[in-house]
Amino acid sequence: MRARMMIVAVVAVGAMTAAASVAVTAQGQGRGAKPAAPSAPTPRRADGKPILGAVPGQPVGGWGAGVTTLPSGKLEEIPFQPWARAIYDLRQIDQFEPHTRCKASGVSRQFSTPYGTEFVEVPDLQRMYIMDNGGPNSYRIIYMDGRSFPQDIAPTNYGYSIGHWEGDTLVVETRGLNEKFWMDTRGTPHTAALKFTERFTRTDMDTLKYQATIDDPGTYTKPWTTTDFSLRWRAGDELFEYICQQYNQGPELMIGSQEGVDNTRFFVP
Amino acid sequence: MRMRSVRAFILLAAVMAFGLTAVAQEGYPLTGTWYGDYGTGAQKKDLTVVMKWDGRSVSGTVNPGATATPLKSAVMDITPGKPAPEGQNSTTGIPPIFKVHMEFDAPGGGGPVVFDGTIKNPVGGNRTIVGTFKRGSESGPFQLRRL
Numbered sequence: 273m274r275a276r277m278m279i280v281a282v283v284a285v286g287a288m289t290a291a292a293s294v295a296v297t298a299q300g301q302g303r304g305a306k307p308a309a310p311s312a313p314t315p316r317r318a319d320g321k322p323i324l325g326a327v328p329g330q331p332v333g334g335w336g337a338g339v340t341t342l343p344s345g346k347l348e349e350i351p352f353q354p355w356a357r358a359i360y361d362l363r364q365i366d367q368f369e370p371h372t373r374c375k376a377s378g379v380s381r382q383f384s385t386p387y388g389t390e391f392v393e394v395p396d397l398q399r400m401y402i403m404d405n406g407g408p409n410s411y412r413i414i415y416m417d418g419r420s421f422p423q424d425i426a427p428t429n430y431g432y433s434i435g436h437w438e439g440d441t442l443v444v445e446t447r448g449l450n451e452k453f454w455m456d457t458r459g460t461p462h463t464a465a466l467k468f469t470e471r472f473t474r475t476d477m478d479t480l481k482y483q484a485t486i487d488d489p490g491t492y493t494k495p496w497t498t499t500d501f502s503l504r505w506r507a508g509d510e511l512f513e514y515i516c517q518q519y520n521q522g523p524e525l526m527i528g529s530q531e532g533v534d535n536t537r538f539f540v541p
Numbered sequence: 542m543r544m545r546s547v548r549a550f551i552l553l554a555a556v557m558a559f560g561l562t563a564v565a566q567e568g569y570p571l572t573g574t575w576y577g578d579y580g581t582g583a584q585k586k587d588l589t590v591v592m593k594w595d596g597r598s599v600s601g602t603v604n605p606g607a608t609a610t611p612l613k614s615a616v617m618d619i620t621p622g623k624p625a626p627e628g629q630n631s632t633t634g635i636p637p638i639f640k641v642h643m644e645f646d647a648p649g650g651g652g653p654v655v656f657d658g659t660i661k662n663p664v665g666g667n668r669t670i671v672g673t674f675k676r677g678s679e680s681g682p683f684q685l686r687r688l
Contacts, residue, residue, distance in 0.1 A: 357621075366662075465596060
């Protein structure tokens with residue numbers, strides 16, 4: 273049900289975007305008009321590093337949803353431990369994801385909401401923030417100051433993220449993740465042993481390539497890497513107030529429909 | 542009343558001692574703190590089991606506190622399910638079945654206690670294990686709820 277709602281939402285947003293795009297194209301082109309201009313080049317800072325978020329002096333924007341972690345049609349390539357495959361299969365039937373109950377959901381799950389995601393870079397603090405727009409409406413901190421991971425990290429929903437640049441690619445490793453969320457909308461399981469490495473490359477103004485490597489010996493027999501996903505820039509997208517418990521459009525996924533959802537949990541947000 | 546206080550203390554000690562484990566909700570299905578009982582009538586006994594998954598095996602403690610005893614074994618036997626065909630309602634899929642076998646030695650030399658049960662709602666935070674136990678010639682139902 274949740275997946276279906278998500279798909280409908282994404283398709284609807286996509287359809288509206290496509291329709292708007294067609295309308296703009298029709299207005300601007302007409303017979304014999306030139307094709308749409310290619311995307312602007314990757315925006316960069318004075319030091320040459322790519323800007324992953326909004327460009328100073330230009331309208332703010334955000335990245336649309338585009339990551340599912342598991343490559344479609346390649347499920348058999350994922351080195352699940354047997355229990356993990358069974359849990360994955362069960363989650364295809366029992367799709368009550370923590371995110372639908374307003375639980376902050378880290379790593380790749382941040383890039384799967386229809387409201388999009390915003391990068392906020394603060395070079396003076398040597399940090400980046402990845403803002404969830406919608407859902408739990410929270411944020412992840414990426415430390416860019418060259419620090420090492422602490423010895424003992426109390427597991428959290430977003431974990432402890434450290435980033436560095438490899439050429440034009442931002443590489444972010446996250447550890448200290450708890451088990452209270454799904455890392456994608458499909459229910460790919462993980463344990464607290466997860467080390468999650470993401471690679472972000474803004475190939476032009478409108479495209480952010482995303483790839484992740486999942487290293488979790490508690491869940492998989494060996495590390496594995498996702499295929500490339502692309503996020504599309506949505507100029508004008510701005511963070512807005514979103515109180516998950518109040519604005520959630522799937523309340524039956526939060527408190528139960530009296531039929532399909534068990535609502536006897538101790539804590540309901 | 543005194544027995545209730547003792548039970549509450551033991552439970553509180555278990556949750557405090559294994560707090561981080563107790564809040565884990567969505568990973569390996571056995572991970573966490575489980576509380577329930579086994580036996581019937583006057584023979585019913587409280588049971589707290591704290592389990593942890595290291596990626597290969599489960600370790601744990603039974604009844605943390607003064608009468609704590611290590612968990613000898615806890616294993617899952619999974620019968621694979623079958624997701625619904627593409628385009629069909631997901632709930633028409635056949636869910637996998639998660640069976641559990643646990644053993645520990647009863648405190649005071651009472652011999653091994655063996656539990657065989659099934660996890661109900663294994664992807665839910667409120668999952669339970671329900672089944673039967675055996676201790677010598679004694680047997681009966683048991684139930685555990687994940688805290």
